[in-house]
Amino acid sequence: MIVVHHLNNSRSQRILWLLEELDTPYRVETYRRDAKTNLAPSELRAVHPLGKSPVIQDGDLVLAESGAIIEYLLERHGNGRLVPARGTSEHVRYLHWMHFAEGTIMLHLVARLYLGRVGDAAKTMQARVEGMIGDELDLVEAELTRGGHMAGAEFSAADVQMMFPLEFAAFARLVDARHARLRDYLARMRTRPAYRRAVDRGGAYAFYAASTDDATRFPRPSR
Numbered sequence: 001m002i003v004v005h006h007l008n009n010s011r012s013q014r015i016l017w018l019l020e021e022l023d024t025p026y027r028v029e030t031y032r033r034d035a036k037t038n039l040a041p042s043e044l045r046a047v048h049p050l051g052k053s054p055v056i057q058d059g060d061l062v063l064a065e066s067g068a069i070i071e072y073l074l075e076r077h078g079n080g081r082l083v084p085a086r087g088t089s090e091h092v093r094y095l096h097w098m099h100f101a102e103g104t105i106m107l108h109l110v111a112r113l114y115l116g117r118v119g120d121a122a123k124t125m126q127a128r129v130e131g132m133i134g135d136e137l138d139l140v141e142a143e144l145t146r147g148g149h150m151a152g153a154e155f156s157a158a159d160v161q162m163m164f165p166l167e168f169a170a171f172a173r174l175v176d177a178r179h180a181r182l183r184d185y186l187a188r189m190r191t192r193p194a195y196r197r198a199v200d201r202g203g204a205y206a207f208y209a210a211s212t213d214d215a216t217r218f219p220r221p222s223r
Contacts, residue, residue, distance in 0.1 A: 002026040003057040009206045011066040012054030020194035024077045082157040094151035097158040105136045106165045144181040167207040
């Protein structure tokens with residue numbers, strides 16, 4: 001059985017969600033961030049040298065990096081599901097958003113987080129980073145006019161990959177009034193039964209309760 005080494009409020013939430021969408025059996029090993037530093041516990045280094053999450057174990061395989069884990073799980077357990085057909089425009093869009101999630105928007109969200117801890121000396125750079133994030137969220141908003149999901153009309157693993165940075169941005173109150181489709185998208189994703197089950201399996205998830213500045217609150221699924 002697949003074992004997911006799950007850290008609260010981390011990218012490993014998307015792995016739980018994907019496994020629920022695929023209806024693939026798995027077991028969760030849960031770790032908690034330090035209350036003061038917000039860092040992962042040292043116990044994770046016994047699983048993987050970097051001591052970060054997500055990490056999965058599947059037999060003798062130990063695999064880190066959420067994008068790689070998603071591709072591996074789709075290849076082993078997807079049976080063609082959650083990936084648009086190759087050769088289609090939807091598949092090209094799928095590839096774009098799968099890489100955009102960590103290669104672009106999440107990079108800037110983390111940069112903003114760290115710059116915010118530096119103080120006044122970083123304000124100019126922080127404003128520049130926030131401008132880039134705003135452009136990136138506008139790009140997501142435009143994409144959602146094309147079909148309602150990140151790669152067209154159908155739900156795919158690109159939605160799973162993109163949900164974490166979008167929830168992170170909403171939690172940071174960077175999703176604003178001009179992102180009506182994005183707010184609706186987040187709410188729709190959170191109504192998916194597999195998403196609900198993943199939250200139940202993973203435990204407390206701070207980004208789940210994110211809201212935007214205009215008092216629009218995303219619904220908390222019933223238990």
